[in-house]
Amino acid sequence: MSATVSAGTTRGPGAADTRVDVRKTYKLYIGGKFPRSESGRSYEVVDHRGRFLANAAQGSRKDARDAVVAARAAFAGWAGSTAYNRGQVLYRVAEVMEGRRAQFVAEVRASEGLAERRAEAVVSQAIDRWVWYAGWADKLAQVLGGLNPVAGPYFDISAPEPTGVVGVLAPQGSSLLGLVSVVAPVVVSGNTVVVLTSEQRPLPAITLSEALATSDVPGGVVNLITGRTAEVAPWIASHRDVNAIDLAGAAAADGVSWGDLELAAAENLKRVVRPAGAGSDAVEPDWSRTPDLSRVTSFLETKTVWHPKGR
Amino acid sequence: MDATARARDLLGVTRLSDSALTSWLHSLPGVDQVGCEARAASLGTRSIKTTSKAWAIDLAISMIDLTTLEGADTPGKVRGLCAKALTPDPTDPATPRPAAVCVYGDLAAVAKKALGSSGVNVAAVATAFPSGRALMPVKLADTEDAVQAGADEIDMVIDRGAFLSGDYLTVFREIAQVAQACVRPEGSRARLKVIMETGELVTYDNVRRASWLSMLAGADFIKTSTGKVSPAATLPVTLVMLEAVRDWRDATGEMVGVKPAGGIRTSKDAVKFLVAVSEVAGDDWLDPYWFRFGASSLLNDLLLQRQKLATGAYSGADYVTDDSPSLY
Structure with missing residues (x-):
C-alpha cells in the first residue's frame, strides 16, 4: 500500500498537470439571482476561432417573462431613489468592473478575436463609458428639464422621468463596449432593463452580471438573458409590460428582422430605438465614438407641472 | 332534521356529549404528514397546457370569491369590486364572472345592491371574524344582520x-346555531362556509377533525382560513380537507364544498389546486x-394569463x- 503511495501517483491537489478543469456553465441573471433557464437548456459558447469557451444558459420566453416581472418589481424603488444615489451606485459598478479588468480583457479577446492591446483599450473604454453615463444621473434634470415660458401667471416646469421597463437587444458584435453603451444610458435615468445579450459572445455580459450582483445595484434593475436572439426577442418586443425597446442587437442577428420586432412593439406603443442603417442593411454603429445623450433621452418621458404664480 | 339529532344518529349515541364527539373525532385515522406533503408536491408538478389551461383558467375565475376584508373598506371600494366582478375584463366580454364577492357584514347590503340579480353572490363574513372572540348572541346577531342585508353566503369562523382545548361540543353547537341563523324568514337559507383557520390548528390531524366536526354540525362549505393568519391556504391542508369531503360523501351521501382562502395569488397556484380537487375529491367538485x-389578487393574474392566451403576447x-x- 505504502509502495503505491511512494510511487508518486498521489500528487497534491495543486499540481498543475493533474488539475481537473473547472468547466463553466453560466446562468442567467434575473432579479438579482442567478437562475438556470427554466427550459433547462444551455448552449456552447466558442471563441472567434470556434474553440470551446464555456456553456451559457439558453434562455427561453419564460425566462424573459420572469425577467420582466423582476424588472417591473424593481422599477419603483430604482426610479424613486435620488439621482445622486443612482449615480453613486452606478459608479460603484465601474469600480467592480475595474477589479475584474483582467477577466473582461480575456473574454473580449477570446470573443472578438482582438489583440491583447486592443482588448485592453476596449475594456478601458467600456469602463470609462460606464463612468461617463453614471455621472449624468444627477445632471439630466438640469440639462433636459427646465422652466417653460407660458402665456399666463404660472410657473411651468418640465422634468425628465424614466419610461419604465426597457427591453434591450445588446449588440451582437461589440460584446462589452457595445453592451455598456446600450445598458448604462437606460438605467441611469431610473429605468429598469431586460437585456438579451449577444448570442455568440455572451461572456462579457455574464461577467458584467457578476459585477452588478456584487455592487449596490438593487436586484431586478438589470436582468441579463443569454440565448438565441431570434427565439427570445419577439417575446420581449410583444410583451405588454415592457415600455420601450432598443433594437441595437437586431442588426446582424441570425433570423431576426427588426421590422417585425418594431411591428410587435407597436402593439402597446412601446418606444423603439431602431438599429443603425436601414432595413436589412441594419448595422452595428461604431461604439468607440464619443456618445451623446440620445440613448438616454430615448427612454425618458417628460413630466410638466403647472403652478399658479401669486403675489 | 336538526343537526344534533343527525349527529346522534351518525355517532350512534343517545346523547351528544363532549366525550362522544371526542371519541368519534379521535377515531379518525391520523394524517401522514410527510406523505400528505409529498402527494401535494407531486400533484403540483402536473403540466397543464393549451386548451386544458384555458379551461382551467376560466374555471378558476368562476370559482373566485372576490374578497375585500380590510378595516379601510368603504362602500365605494365594495362597489368597485362588484363592478369588477360583473365585468372582470372589459376587453373580453366572454370572460366568466367570479362566483361571489366576499365582504364584511356591514357592507353586504352595498354589495347586494351593486350585484342585484346578476348571479354573482354576496358572501359576508360573520361571527366576529376573524378572531371569533365574541359571545354567542353577538355572533348570531352578526350572522342574522348579514343574512337580512342580502348575503347569499355566510363565512363564519370557528x-x-x-x-384546541378539546371543547368540541361548544364548536359543534356554535356551528349548528349559526346554520340556524342562516335561515331566512321565508324558509330559504344562506349557504354556510365554516372557516377553520388551519394556520392556528397546527396539525393535519386537527384539520381533519375540524373538517369532520364542521360537516357534522351542518357546514355547506369548509374553508381553510380567514386570510389574516399565516400560513393560510396551503395545498397539503386543502388536500386533507378534500379527502374529508370525499369521505363524508361516502359516509352520508351528502356533498360539502371546499374553499381554500388566503395566499393563492397566481394562476399556477390555482391550477395546482384544481388538479388536487380532481385527483383527491373527484371531478364532481x-x-x-x-x-x-x-x-383578491388571484383574479388579476388569471386575467393576465387569459389575455396572454388570447393575444399571444405577455400582458x-x-x-x-x-x-x-x-392612497388618497
Missing part, C-alpha cells in the same frame, strides 16, 4: 380556542358550487384594474 378560491398590470386601496 372558536379555535374551544377546539370541479364546479363553482362546490369549490371556491378566497382571493401586464396596465391591462387589468388596480384594486389596491387608494
Whole structure:
C-alpha cells in the first residue's frame, strides 16, 4: 500500500498537470439571482476561432417573462431613489468592473478575436463609458428639464422621468463596449432593463452580471438573458409590460428582422430605438465614438407641472 | 332534521356529549404528514397546457370569491369590486364572472345592491371574524344582520380556542346555531362556509377533525382560513380537507364544498389546486358550487394569463384594474 503511495501517483491537489478543469456553465441573471433557464437548456459558447469557451444558459420566453416581472418589481424603488444615489451606485459598478479588468480583457479577446492591446483599450473604454453615463444621473434634470415660458401667471416646469421597463437587444458584435453603451444610458435615468445579450459572445455580459450582483445595484434593475436572439426577442418586443425597446442587437442577428420586432412593439406603443442603417442593411454603429445623450433621452418621458404664480 | 339529532344518529349515541364527539373525532385515522406533503408536491408538478389551461383558467375565475376584508373598506371600494366582478375584463366580454364577492357584514347590503340579480353572490363574513372572540348572541346577531342585508353566503369562523382545548361540543353547537341563523324568514337559507383557520390548528390531524366536526354540525362549505393568519391556504391542508369531503360523501351521501382562502395569488397556484380537487375529491367538485378560491389578487393574474392566451403576447398590470386601496 505504502509502495503505491511512494510511487508518486498521489500528487497534491495543486499540481498543475493533474488539475481537473473547472468547466463553466453560466446562468442567467434575473432579479438579482442567478437562475438556470427554466427550459433547462444551455448552449456552447466558442471563441472567434470556434474553440470551446464555456456553456451559457439558453434562455427561453419564460425566462424573459420572469425577467420582466423582476424588472417591473424593481422599477419603483430604482426610479424613486435620488439621482445622486443612482449615480453613486452606478459608479460603484465601474469600480467592480475595474477589479475584474483582467477577466473582461480575456473574454473580449477570446470573443472578438482582438489583440491583447486592443482588448485592453476596449475594456478601458467600456469602463470609462460606464463612468461617463453614471455621472449624468444627477445632471439630466438640469440639462433636459427646465422652466417653460407660458402665456399666463404660472410657473411651468418640465422634468425628465424614466419610461419604465426597457427591453434591450445588446449588440451582437461589440460584446462589452457595445453592451455598456446600450445598458448604462437606460438605467441611469431610473429605468429598469431586460437585456438579451449577444448570442455568440455572451461572456462579457455574464461577467458584467457578476459585477452588478456584487455592487449596490438593487436586484431586478438589470436582468441579463443569454440565448438565441431570434427565439427570445419577439417575446420581449410583444410583451405588454415592457415600455420601450432598443433594437441595437437586431442588426446582424441570425433570423431576426427588426421590422417585425418594431411591428410587435407597436402593439402597446412601446418606444423603439431602431438599429443603425436601414432595413436589412441594419448595422452595428461604431461604439468607440464619443456618445451623446440620445440613448438616454430615448427612454425618458417628460413630466410638466403647472403652478399658479401669486403675489 | 336538526343537526344534533343527525349527529346522534351518525355517532350512534343517545346523547351528544363532549366525550362522544371526542371519541368519534379521535377515531379518525391520523394524517401522514410527510406523505400528505409529498402527494401535494407531486400533484403540483402536473403540466397543464393549451386548451386544458384555458379551461382551467376560466374555471378558476368562476370559482373566485372576490374578497375585500380590510378595516379601510368603504362602500365605494365594495362597489368597485362588484363592478369588477360583473365585468372582470372589459376587453373580453366572454370572460366568466367570479362566483361571489366576499365582504364584511356591514357592507353586504352595498354589495347586494351593486350585484342585484346578476348571479354573482354576496358572501359576508360573520361571527366576529376573524378572531371569533365574541359571545354567542353577538355572533348570531352578526350572522342574522348579514343574512337580512342580502348575503347569499355566510363565512363564519370557528372558536379555535374551544377546539384546541378539546371543547368540541361548544364548536359543534356554535356551528349548528349559526346554520340556524342562516335561515331566512321565508324558509330559504344562506349557504354556510365554516372557516377553520388551519394556520392556528397546527396539525393535519386537527384539520381533519375540524373538517369532520364542521360537516357534522351542518357546514355547506369548509374553508381553510380567514386570510389574516399565516400560513393560510396551503395545498397539503386543502388536500386533507378534500379527502374529508370525499369521505363524508361516502359516509352520508351528502356533498360539502371546499374553499381554500388566503395566499393563492397566481394562476399556477390555482391550477395546482384544481388538479388536487380532481385527483383527491373527484371531478364532481370541479364546479363553482362546490369549490371556491378566497382571493383578491388571484383574479388579476388569471386575467393576465387569459389575455396572454388570447393575444399571444405577455400582458401586464396596465391591462387589468388596480384594486389596491387608494392612497388618497
